[in-house]
Amino acid sequence: MEKIRRIGESARWADVLVYQGIARWVEVANDTSVGARAQLSQVFIQLDKTLQLVGSTRSQLLEVTIFLSDLTFVPILNELWDQWIDSNHPPIRACVQCGLQGNIMAEFVVHAAVGDG
């Protein structure tokens, strides 16, 4: 069986896991003491770092599931998303409102293709 590759794992979870050419990870703002725009801005910056870490790019995103603590953040999300995404190679996207832990306002679950399998 192909090896499972984990990056930045703690005892509780892997920060990123790569298997069969697909990287999977959960992205939440590192600093959740701030508001929705600042949290979402952080998430997109962090996503770039994670993509680079795993050898992927924005154009290789497959699926992004976005859990927001409040749907009133959707216009901010869309504004930042539209600036960030590769509009010629976008992923599929689901976006729903859920209760999130602590002061988290956005939790992204991301699947992206990686070059090296």
Place this chain on the structure above:
Amino acid sequence: MEKIRRIGESARWADVLVYQGIARWVEVANDTSVGARAQLSQVFIQLDKTLQLVGSTRSQLLEVTIFLSDLTFVPILNELWDQWIDSNHPPIRACVQCGLQGNIMAEFVVHAAVGDG
């Protein structure tokens, strides 16, 4: 690396994305001005169209995650689901209640196997 295939992409997201023999997409009723039964009925009709579009069938569904705006829609969902699904080859299914955008009452995230990889 295998090519990522997108169908019906807008600048914001892909309608359907196929990678490594699995199609992924988010299905929401095209007309969300109607009630739960009518929205869910639309979703199942749309699912058939999307399956055909990607070269898949009901029997090749792998995983369906259903976000409902209200769990009181579950009996309607199950009634329509049971009529629609290939009961000899069903997918796994999760179903939870979340806040959904606008007047959306059901948001499906679907993974299905496709014949041509």
Place this chain on the structure above:
Amino acid sequence: MEKIRRIGESARWADVLVYQGIARWVEVANDTSVGARAQLSQVFIQLDKTLQLVGSTRSQLLEVTIFLSDLTFVPILNELWDQWIDSNHPPIRACVQCGLQGNIMAEFVVHAAVGDG
């Protein structure tokens, strides 16, 4: 196309589905008449059984999405999770609060690598 393998399927859904070396399933406590700790304890016992059934192990978990009916269960979840998980080979994990059916307090969606593809 590779065959889709289903285990324990009912007419409505597959209990477990294996495709391309990845098992997917939804785990909910068999007895939901009990409280959060008892439901979560059941889920972890059931997860071991399902992993064994599909020829996988805790160390091959890829992704666990946890829907809780109430985020106040997170400390209990984490306590049981930390005892159960292979802390050297953990999966990625997302955890959000949603409305769940009936008296369900925790619904897990699991992806795990299986040895035999």
